[in-house]
Amino acid sequence: MRPIWKERPSPGYQAIKALVLGGFALVIVIPILVVISTSLASDRDIIDAGGYVLWPSHPTLKAYQTLFGGGLMGRAILVSVFVTLVGTAIALAVTIALAYATSRPVLFGRPVLLMVLFTLLFAPGIIPMFLMVKQLGLLDSLWSLILPGALGAFNFVVLRTFFMNVPGELLESARIDGASDFTILRRIVLPLSKAVVAVVGLFYAVGFWNAFFNALLYLNDTSKWPVQVILRTYVLQGKSLSADQLGVHPPSQPQSLQMAVVVVALVPIAMVYPFLQRHFTKGVITGAVKG
């Protein structure tokens, strides 16, 4: 008799599986479809549907035209892309260098250093951060969005743990062959750690892309605001409790425009996933076992 996992699954079982998985897929796809449909819907569609539209019967690109017709959105996308690309590159470089250095046993006084790094896990609070940014002269500069977040302690720990599991013998043999630390990192450790670097890079990229609070605090020039801040103002306009209490009440933005902003904020970062997905699953599993 063959073991059970080698049996052909029964049609009934297949059907149940398809149903459950299909159901889950719908739960994920429908909200995104609604967001996209609503962004393309006409005012009439939206009123008839009472808010969200599943399928626009009079599709129009009006919302997107308004959005890109001279407002801040075009610039905001450039700002977000810049912050995400440059931020992720800098953050990865800093984190990899630090993680590699602290993962090697030769470094003197490592426990003390680790203690110091451990404190990085705790946020300093907004006012000290603001004072720091101000003293570095970064106020109103895009670097204020990049540099304070350039080293994520959590990502650092993940990367360091991974590097520590690279066999010491491998590195030793490279050293005997005359490789410097930098060569070892570049030629041996990094190629072995592609998956985890991709995952950490994704964490950073999504973090930079989604960040809005720093921008609110450090950037006074509205033309430097990233997409998320703009998204927030579009979606929250007319829904502010404090504005209601005070009797000032700008009308909400049309639902289609709100959803168009959501699409614009969602699509660029969502496009990164397919390229990283392979590494992503691998990276997560590696982390799970070697954690």
Added chain:
Amino acid sequence: MISRRRFLQVTGAAIATSTTLAACGDGGASSGGAKASGELTLPTYKPFEGLHPDFPGAESGLEPGFLKFPADAISSVKAPPLKSSVTALTETFATPPPPMGSNPMWQALNSALGGELKLTIGTDPGYPEKFATLLASDSLPDLMWLPPNQGIPNIGPMLEAKFQDLTKYLSGDAVLEYPNLAALKPASWRTAVVNGKIWGAPIPSTPFGQVMMGNPKTWAKVGGLQCSTADEFFAKCKELSNGTNYALEPAIINMLHMFGEWFGAPNGWRVNQDRSLTYLYETDNYKAAVEYAAKLWAAKVFYPDLNLADATPKTVNGQIAAQVTVGPRATADFRNLDPTLFVDTMIPFGHDGKAKPTYDMGYGTVGFTPFKKTDEGRIRELLALMDYLSAPFGTKEYLIKNFGVEGQQYQLDAQKNPVLTKAGNQQAPGLVSALQIMNSPESVIFNPAYPEDTRKIYATEQKLLKYAMRNPTAGTYSDTSSKLGPKLTAAFRDTIVDIVTGRQKMDAYDAALKRWKSGGGDKMRDEFAAVLPSSVPVTGS
């Protein structure tokens, strides 16, 4: 996805805000405040002359109505106010404007002012954090808008330490040097007084509070929105609800506010004969309103999705019959979606057809904008700027601030009303919202596209004013209320929503009230009672 570090940053941020300002003083804002406030002479009220509204306003709060924009706008200031540039922190409730460099409307305003007005524009939520960081970093702009309701604590000590006392420039007849500021009503000025001193020009918004609005097409089936008893309202709601359509939007707290008015609940605090205070939640009237709401919920007349963000489209298409809006002028929100729709506004009625209902007026201003400590010359310059930006509806300055330049940001339509052009629609909204939040004239009713609406809203306001009640503590400050008020209110409201929606029994009310009192409610009462101005009448008298 939120990485761990980001998460910690955000949490850290929340904690930091709640503790930082506490370090600025020990919360002694209330000591002697009432006495000093009693001795203060408010700025002399002198309405702006030369404007002729179609429907006159009144000291009661009734807003003047204009059927069309006054032709040949007059000038309300003699000279451009500024000699050098001014920095200011303000907030926009609209989407942010293009920056000064690429915003011709902003540049036009600057040249009209005679100097650059450099605005740092905050957003909501997030403004108190921005305010706190600027304050802590000691790099204050010349002007900082101070919202009365976003939980900025230790107002009194903070103002004394960092901002300019403007009493001698504004009190009594001194204000007459700034005619547009003299045209702000005493009720508005009261909200700019702390510790018996004037700290800035108040920023009037509509003095009216929330109202219930309903789609007349929907309500026609049951004989209209207006009712004379709570039972009648209940029966109508039941008739309008059938499992796909519902009578009421699911904003329980706002709806309770309306029911409370029918049951005679006070606006915030009730002033008793001995001048002690009783909070809304402590009154039997409010408790009765909660019971009434629970009865309505059980009858399934509320739209069932409590997370519905905006009921307006559903009111327009008839899925929901009535919702609560910010005030009687909100009819325009519905016109935006459906130009043929003018919604009805519910006039409060006594719950049993005999009792006198109340109508809760709003706070009336959005606070005031204090000045950074500076010398007399600069103070005069900034006051002139305040005067300019407070120019009444119908003046040249009002046009420049709200509509820009004719032919560029706005055009005159057939009735000679200013209408934003395409360029104006891009440049104006965020900027105008930010300017209006730091300075405003007294509000008016003006619906250029639907002049008939102005007439109707004016009539509604007159009816509402018959039952008007003001919050006796409006314009006074309690430190406990700033610090703990929002948290206490949220906790109590959670219980009420649970009771209304049937998740808790009515006896949870008293337990929640006890927690509210011991958690800071009693302390708030003492602080407000200590600064209660003697001019505030006993409630119901």
